[in-house]
Amino acid sequence: MALIDLFGEDSVVQGRQVRTEPIQQRSAARLTALLDAAAEVVDEVGFDRITTAMVAERAGASIGTVYRYYPDRVAVLEGLRERAVLRFRQRVAESLKETQPKTWWEAVDCGVTAFVELYRAEPGFRILHFADRERAQSSVPDELATGFFAHQIAGVLTEEFGLAAGDDLIFRLEVAVEMADSLLSRAFTWNAQGDERFIAECRRIMHDYLAGFYGTDA
Amino acid sequence: MALIDLFGEDSVVQGRQVRTEPIQQRSAARLTALLDAAAEVVDEVGFDRITTAMVAERAGASIGTVYRYYPDRVAVLEGLRERAVLRFRQRVAESLKETQPKTWWEAVDCGVTAFVELYRAEPGFRILHFADRERAQSSVPDELATGFFAHQIAGVLTEEFGLAAGDDLIFRLEVAVEMADSLLSRAFTWNAQGDERFIAECRRIMHDYLAGFYGTDA
DNA sequence: CAGCCATGATCGAGTTCCGTTCCGTCAGCA
């Protein structure tokens, strides 16, 4: 199994948050414009204060258009999150292709790098960490949860670097993903460029935590 | 410095989220009733769906009373968070007094235990982790952030167990607190009693991470 | 110690704002 298959866009299940699939071409542009607008507004006023009117105005659309594509306010944020996840995975896929990692550690590191880069460059990317929590109380675990990432990564590590597959690996990776998400988000909490200390410590912890179980490198 | 001084209620700075300090006795009862109501409602309908009307009704008060004490809806949640932090610290203080830890590790473990117990028993306790994220975009680091905990814990570990004080210790602890918060919240995300696997792994990781820097135990 | 009353506390109808709907109109495609 190629890395690109695990992290490429092919394997992303289309979300259910969109009301009407865009048929005409202009509507696809509308959709991205709406999400771009939502991303900006989220960064400016926060998750609580965002209003559908703000999103519509910023996107140069009317209220009705927002509701044409999304059933409600929360769905817009979920759409934003879904796109962020997609972009993250694409970025990881690119990073893997460029880096051609020789060890499992280098592969994991690609994930950290991709995360940091997107946090820096992508408006509204912080929604990734946020939505994690809010989701908890309502729904069933979905394929965007950390557990899903854990499975994806497990696939890569197993296929490419021969790590022993199994529940232990999955669990380890889920813990690792949770910690990394937490530390990297912390790095960006009060520093738009990301506090290098936390980023570096995150890399170190990931390495030590996974190495402690699967042997140092290789 | 006694442990109780670091974690007792004395050192808690009164929050600013309350509009009017209660003067008469009944209003103090009102305030706790409002927070109790908010805690229940949060657990039932989530952070998004909570309304001031729900809180008022559950507390047996009118809308106006809610707004007498809190400037807006979000402030109620912040008040709830502040109380949760307070209770966590009190619980840690109790736990330390009972346990009489002999090693730094036992002391840290008290923190984990307190967190787990409160998560299980205290309605709305999950707000601790939630609010962490939302807070980030608006305000300056406050004394309820993880950094504050790190300082508190550093004080205990330095005074009681002779660990070397300094920025390194503070940073380590901040990272540890962040990871613990993340893993423990994950333990409770889809399991009201807390997934024991994550709780145990959290303890192990805390121990290894801190021990790796300061030497095993003692 | 009873009663007074300044002031804290409460209430809830009313106002404003926001989420959401709905239908009339416009634009792309055949």
Place this chain on the structure above:
DNA sequence: TGCTGACGGAACGGAACTCGATCATGGCTG
């Protein structure tokens, strides 16, 4: 040129929040 997808924005419902009327408390006074 008609048919269907896309769009706009007024209108509706409900939730956040205000405000002046009203009630309760507890210190003070005689």
